[in-house]
Amino acid sequence: MIAITGASGHLGKATLEFLLTKTSPESIVAIVRDPQKIAEFADKGVNVRQGDYTDKASFVTSLAGVDTLLLISSAVLGDERVNQHSNAISAAKEAGVKHIFYTSAPNPSPTALFAPAIDHFRTENLILESGLTYTFFRNNLYLDILPMVIGDAAQLGKLYYPAGDGKVSFVLRTDIAEGLANALTSEGHANKVYDIGTPTASSFSDIAASLSSADKTVDYIDIPGSAYEAELVKHLPPVVAKIYAGMAEGIKQNEFNVPSSTLKDLLGREPVSLDTYLKSLS
Ligand SMILES: NC(=O)c1ccc[n+]([C@@H]2O[C@H](COP(=O)([O-])OP(=O)(O)OC[C@H]3O[C@@H](n4cnc5c(N)ncnc54)[C@H](OP(=O)(O)O)[C@@H]3O)[C@@H](O)[C@H]2O)c1
Structure with a gap:
């Protein structure tokens, strides 16, 4: 079982x-x-x-x-x-x-x-x-949390975030679920470490480009991490603000820059890409 x-x-x-x-x-x-x-x-x-x-x-x-x-x-x-x-x-x-x-x-x-x-x-x-x-x-980070991270950047035309050129292999939660179900019901996964994400990692400049349309350009503005955390503590408990600020710094330092084809292989298809996901929201 x-x-x-x-x-x-x-x-x-x-x-x-x-x-x-x-x-x-x-x-x-x-x-x-x-x-x-x-x-x-x-x-x-x-x-x-x-x-x-x-x-x-x-x-x-x-x-x-x-x-x-x-x-x-x-x-x-x-x-x-x-x-x-x-x-x-x-x-x-x-x-x-x-x-x-x-x-x-x-x-x-x-x-x-x-x-x-x-x-x-x-x-x-x-x-x-x-x-x-x-x-x-x-x-990797769920694509599903991205709307919370980018807020109203598409409307503003400005995406403020302190991630420099760091990249993330954002992945849709239901793609992970399907990959898990496939792995749980097949052989060959004993003592394996799988990086689960999309085969291409994306920077916040890439996210801004995906949010841009023929009518509106969205620019990515790399802000200092300290300014981001100071803004977060106005709305969140300090401990939570610190975790989100740490996540941003982790992105900047490429802790999430782990492009991998493992999930693609488990699914037998391409995982949903960042661009497809963001376009589906608009
Ligand atoms: N990669 C990412 O971007 C990302 C983002 C967010 C979270 N995560 C991690 O991935 C996990 C799964 O994500 P998710 O979206 O499914 O999170 P979720 O919807 O918050 O689900 C968390 C689950 O953990 C259960 N749980 C919490 N405390 C428990 C306890 N003491 N004993 C037994 N079960 C308990 C919850 O049960 P109840 O229904 O009883 O509360 C719920 O079923 C999260 O828990 C978190 O560790 C990853």
């Missing part, structure tokens, strides 16, 4: 939908804090079980009979997140799971500018130490 955590989230639900086109619902376990949230999958015959990352025992129970676990990273950050993942990994070992797929990030490192990549580095190491077979999906 294949189990998915975070099954009530965007990526988890989308992966479940793709999995249902490839395997029987009885062979899928969807783990959620609140089973009511995905009652529609229980109606389709999926085994919906309760599990909370903060409660290891709940995970040991919910992983009974599971061979392969897709551990979708938790939504909190820092030690809290790593402790939650640690619970899930040791529960998997105790429950007899053989293989863990984990949704990581590009260039995980203890010194990453993008703070979540530090958690991913620590979690990947916990999985390696567990001795279980693994597949790391180092998912």
Whole structure:
């Protein structure tokens, strides 16, 4: 059986939908804090079980009979997140799971500018130490978050962001989900580290060019990181502002510049490109 955590989230639900086109619902376990949230999958015959990352025992129970676990990273950050993942990994070992797929990030490192990549580095190491077979999906930034990052740049004709010439292999969340479902139901992924993104990385100048139309040109204006963070703290808690500012600095230093054809190979087609995605919004 294949189990998915975070099954009530965007990526988890989308992966479940793709999995249902490839395997029987009885062979899928969807783990959620609140089973009511995905009652529609229980109606389709999926085994919906309760599990909370903060409660290891709940995970040991919910992983009974599971061979392969897709551990979708938790939504909190820092030690809290790593402790939650640690619970899930040791529960998997105790429950007899053989293989863990984990949704990581590009260039995980203890010194990453993008703070979540530090958690991913620590979690990947916990999985390696567990001795279980693994597949790391180092998912690049979701295209789906780009509208939040660029705001009303298309209307303003100016895209203000502190990323210099740094590039990102932005990737659509549903493309990742389809790639995960394909990998979860096929062989040859044991002990592999996959950079998951588009085959071409894009800079913020490229984003401005995609936002431009015959009627309106959008210019990219590279602003200082300090000015960006000062603006963010007017609207967000300082800790959150710091993470977004760190993400921008990480982009500038090319932490997300990881073009790769792995997802294309898993999908058997081109992933949705940045340009196609942005044009679909206008
Ligand atoms: N690459 C990127 O650009 C990017 C962007 C954002 C996030 N991420 C990471 O990718 C993950 C998946 O993305 P997403 O868009 O699917 O996020 P999402 O929609 O926020 O889903 C997060 C999932 O984690 C579950 N969860 C949170 N705390 C939990 C706990 N204590 N125990 C069990 N489950 C818990 C949530 O369950 P509930 O429904 O019960 O809350 C939800 O199902 C995120 O959690 C985050 O780590 C990546």
